[in-house]
Amino acid sequence: MGDTTISQDEIDALLNNASGDGGNAAAGAPNSADTLSDQEKDTIGEVANISMGTAATTLFSLVNKKVEISTPVVSMATWDDIVGLYERPCVMVKISYTRGLNGSNILILKENDVKIITDLMMGGDGTKVDGEITELHLSAISEAMNQMMGSASTALSSMLNMTVDISPPQSDLIDLHEQVNGGDIDSFLEGSFVLISFKMLIGDLVDSKMMQLYPISLAKEMCSLVAKNMQEDSQSTADDMNFTPPPVETQPQQQQPVQNQNPVNNNGAQQYMQQNPGSMPPPPSQPVQNTVNVQQAQFTPFASNITPQLANxxxxxxxxxxxxxxxxxxxxxxxIKDILEFAPGTIIELNKIAGEPVDVLVNGKYVAKGEVVVIEESFGVRITEIVK
Known part of the structure; x- marks a missing residue:
């Protein structure tokens, strides 16, 4: 089919040749506003990794095929680099951020990959890839990217601790060799921008590269938000570790001295019994203690002559x-597959045996069983059993 699959080594070689020996870098250190540091590239790579991991799960639900997106590779590029990477028309999907972030990003997919994804979304087996890209393909891939990048924005919202929303994606078939200037697609493509490349696998049908283009300003904004959240999290963790609970003032428990009970005065007891025959002797003198008055609870008995009243x-x-x-x-x-195959004359086997009573339901509640009868030209049911 003439599909041009470019390896990651070839992509890196093209980008290095464009930015390494072009003369501008040799003239001096590049402006920090026109490039990303290694730390910023790592941060953008982590953001893209989490976002695309969530997007891959969404794509799996759309095509019903196993979807794998590899760890992203982040680099700097220009429009000429993108033109050199694609020899055939490709599909560019533009996603703009409407809340949380300022800017837009562009996803680039190969023409054949878009046809396979569209065929899978339409219920095919992914082999119907003949012909040119039509509006149907562009609409389908726009919807797929809308759901994929929507879930990616949700993951991005959790990472940045802020709400991130996107506009509906715009998909266009573009022949890069006929395109005069990348600025016609988006203004950030006129200069240097961030290129994130992924390896995308969809079952055994797609083994290709997908690219995502970011303006440098948007990438730096993401990096600053990630750094800010990390700093807040670390500060919160440090505050939790340094937190010292206030001292609790405790009163030392004073041990009560144990008082020995006075021994029983046997002589006094005998004298009391002699003076008061038939009475119990008085208890020995003991220290005064708190007493609790405990009584048995008294309840009014139920009347035995109460009868329920009927409210007919x-x-x-x-x-x-x-x-x-x-x-x-x-x-x-x-x-669902069996239901889609229904046609006039299709026989559906039920879980009832021929001659078995049918179920009678009232407002969806099972109340009785019966047998089907014919009353003149209408069906009827004779109740045979009431369900208790």
């Missing part, structure tokens, strides 16, 4: 309320 007069108020009576012949379970 209240039932009459709802006698005219209509209820839906449904007779269920049987049920079964079918997959």
């Amino acid at each position: 007069e209240n039932i009459n108020l709802i006698m005219d309320v209509p209820l839906e009576v449904t007779v269920e012949l049987g049920r079964t379970h079918k997959s």
Whole structure:
């Protein structure tokens, strides 16, 4: 099919040749506003890795195929570098941020990859890739990218601790060799920008490269937000570690001296019994202690002559309320594939045996069983059993 799969080594070689020996770098150190430091590249790579990992899960639900997106490679590039990487028309999807972040980014996919994804989304097997890219392909890939980048924005919101929203993606088929200037697509493509390349695998149908282009200002904004959140998290952690609970003032418990009970005066007890025959002797003198008055709870007994009152007069108020009576012949379970194959004449086997009573439901509640009868030209049900 003439598909041009470029290895990562070739991409790196093109980018190094464009930025390493072009003469501008040799004249002096590049302006920090026109490039990213190694630390910023690592941060953008981590952001893209998390975002695209979430997007891959969303794409899996759309194409019903295993989707793998490799760890991103971040580099600086120009429009001429992008033109040198693609020999055939490609599809560019522009996603603009409407909340949280300022700017836009562009995803570049190969023409054949878009056809395969579209065919899978339409229920095909991914082999219908003949012909040119049509509006149907562009609409399908726009919807796929809308859901993918929507989930990626959700992951980005959690990472940056802020709400991030995107506009509906715009997809266009572009022949890079006929395109005069990248600024016609987006203004940030006129100069240097951030190039993030991924290896994308979809089942055994797609083994290709997908690229994402960021303006340098947007990449630096992301890096500053990530650094700010990391600093706040570390400060919060440090505050938690340095937190010292206030001292709790405790009163030392004073041990009560144990008082020995006075021994029983046997002589006094005998003298008391002699003077008061038939009485118990007085208790020995002991230290005064707190006493608790405990009594048995008293409850009013229930009257035995209480009888429930029938409210037949209240039932009459709802006698005219209509209820839906449904007779269920049987049920079964079918997959979506089986249901899509239904046609006139299709026979569906139910879980009821021939001659078995049918179920009678009132407002969806199972209340009785019955047998089907014919009353003149209509079906009817004879109740055979009431379900208790």
